[in-house]
Amino acid sequence: MATGEDVSFYEAVGGEPTFRKLVDKFYEGVASDPLLRPMYPEGDLGPASDRMRLFLMQYWGGPTTYSEERGHPRLRMRHAPFVVDAAARDAWLRNMRAAVDALDLPAEQHEQLWQYLERAAYFMVNKMD
16 A cells, blocks of 8 residues: 555545445436536536546546546536536535535545535636526
């Protein structure tokens, strides 16, 4: 086993099973969220779930499958067709908070993950109220 300094966040939090749990829990909420669900035009949320899981795994030091399959993330561009206003951001954060909390991570890792996701949600807003 590598020393603590050599371990990526991805490895430190448990690797793919942790990110799978995070994303599955998030999309459980999205499936019944009246504001977010219409933003996912696919009948099945599975493809969106897979994309988010692969992106987050790569971002945090896991496999680079996301970039190999889809290229550069270009998150704002990929989300541009959807209205992401403060209400959508807040709904996303509400569902993501439940997912992060469900991981029962140590406080430092929980906070690190949450801070990134919160910044990302604010960054994605493309329509001011």
